[in-house]
Amino acid sequence: MLTLSNTQARRIFLDRHGLSETPQGACNSADLHALIMKLGFVQLDSINTVARAHDLILFSRKPRYRPDALKKLYEGDKALFEHWTHDAAVIPLEFYPNWELRRQRDAERLRSRWSKDRREGFEAQFQIVLDQVRDEGPLSSSDVGKDEKRGSGGWWDWHPSKTALEYLWRSGALTVVGREGFKKRYDLTERVIDGQLRDPAYAPDTNATIAWCCDQALTRLGFATHGELSAFWAHITPAEARAWCTAELAAGRLEQIEITGADGTVKPAYARPGVEADPALDQQPTNRLRVLSPFDPALRDRKRAERLFGFNYRVEMFVPEPQRTFGYYVFPIMQGDALVGRVDMKAFRDADELRVRALWPEGKARWGVGRIAAFEAELERIKRLAGVSSVVFENDWLRGSSQHQF
Numbered sequence: 489m490l491t492l493s494n495t496q497a498r499r500i501f502l503d504r505h506g507l508s509e510t511p512q513g514a515c516n517s518a519d520l521h522a523l524i525m526k527l528g529f530v531q532l533d534s535i536n537t538v539a540r541a542h543d544l545i546l547f548s549r550k551p552r553y554r555p556d557a558l559k560k561l562y563e564g565d566k567a568l569f570e571h572w573t574h575d576a577a578v579i580p581l582e583f584y585p586n587w588e589l590r591r592q593r594d595a596e597r598l599r600s601r602w603s604k605d606r607r608e609g610f611e612a613q614f615q616i617v618l619d620q621v622r623d624e625g626p627l628s629s630s631d632v633g634k635d636e637k638r639g640s641g642g643w644w645d646w647h648p649s650k651t652a653l654e655y656l657w658r659s660g661a662l663t664v665v666g667r668e669g670f671k672k673r674y675d676l677t678e679r680v681i682d683g684q685l686r687d688p689a690y691a692p693d694t695n696a697t698i699a700w701c702c703d704q705a706l707t708r709l710g711f712a713t714h715g716e717l718s719a720f721w722a723h724i725t726p727a728e729a730r731a732w733c734t735a736e737l738a739a740g741r742l743e744q745i746e747i748t749g750a751d752g753t754v755k756p757a758y759a760r761p762g763v764e765a766d767p768a769l770d771q772q773p774t775n776r777l778r779v780l781s782p783f784d785p786a787l788r789d790r791k792r793a794e795r796l797f798g799f800n801y802r803v804e805m806f807v808p809e810p811q812r813t814f815g816y817y818v819f820p821i822m823q824g825d826a827l828v829g830r831v832d833m834k835a836f837r838d839a840d841e842l843r844v845r846a847l848w849p850e851g852k853a854r855w856g857v858g859r860i861a862a863f864e865a866e867l868e869r870i871k872r873l874a875g876v877s878s879v880v881f882e883n884d885w886l887r888g889s890s891q892h893q894f
Contacts, residue, residue: 491745498773531783551869569663572722609648627674653674799827
């Protein structure tokens with residue numbers, strides 16, 4: 489059985505995630521669409537301590553990227569649609585038919601679950617909401633159910649018409665056509681998605697969807713367990729992914745290999761035949777240092793990131809401050825094929841500053857003059873994405889504070 493060393497596994501994985509090449513090149517609509525196709529989807533997130541997650545994900549691969557480019561591709565060119573994978577995401581429009589199974593399963597699952605979650609009466613609002621959208625055009629949650637009781641704004645306090653909007657979107661009758669700030673605007677799917685793309689009769693059946701999900705996930709991961717294939721799009725169950733792997737293995741279209749983790753342990757995975765000749769094995773990842781989003785596709789699966797890179801990470805925004813190990817929203821730092829640190833920083837736009845609060849070197853990574861210079865160069869790039877003109881280092885830590893020794 490083929491065993492990939494940890495270095496080999498990292499190279500394949502980073503190549504598939506667009507992190508091997510030096511980030512450069514144009515970022516027009518065609519370039520941006522090609523990048524999102526390569527990644528499969530880009531997770532959306534509202535937190536904007538430096539930049540929103542989707543913007544930093546794209547920027548880390550295309551430094552000429554600016555948020556208006558995604559807005560144009562999504563809302564102007566209508567080349568993307570928004571739905572769920574493991575979370576809300578923008579997805580190439582070409583993939584829309586492959587979400588029919590997800591829409592069907594969401595329709596059943598959410599109707600049952602939400603009926604029990606303090607959302608009494610949302611089903612009675614379906615036709616009312618649809619009629620209002622049909623008559624008035626794209627609407628947000630603040631435009632519907634104006635006479636309904638509104639709570640604190642948490643998901644458990646959605647008023648019935650907002651819940652109906654979300655349900656009709658997740659199950660397919662409505663489509664999100666863009667966002668104002670970070671508030672979704674919904675329109676009738678029949679007015680947004682063209683022809684056969686939206687016709688359930690032309691959508692892949694369950695078996696074809698399972699095959700598509702697994703095949704496309706494997707393409708974007710390079711190697712994976714059946715659980716990782718299942719989790720990539722979050723459409724299908726681990727049992728369905730396992731059955732697909734078993735069938736592909738028997739047909740000779742899949743092989744079992746072993747992946748060496750950062751700690752030297754070896755674990756099984758699936759790959760397409762011929763992975764030992766993958767060109768990525770000969771490609772040393774760029775030495776360009778870059779700050780990644782906590783929701784970067786390469787890090788979304790925290791267990792896999794720890795296994796491959798020895799990087800134990802969690803988002804601590806929901807952890808009480810005294811119990812945090814690092815900070816509210818800490819960014820991983822990558823250089824070469826390694827995660828070399830994490831940084832706590834925030835853009836204060838009213839002061840026109842990007843303030844760097846703390847840096848934690850990762851493991852045995854050394855932070856000498858060269859790496860610090862590379863980090864400072866990355867901060868200069870990021871400040872433009874953040875919309876500020878200066879970088880401020882708090883506590884003078886880059887100049888050898890007692891708290892951080894590099």
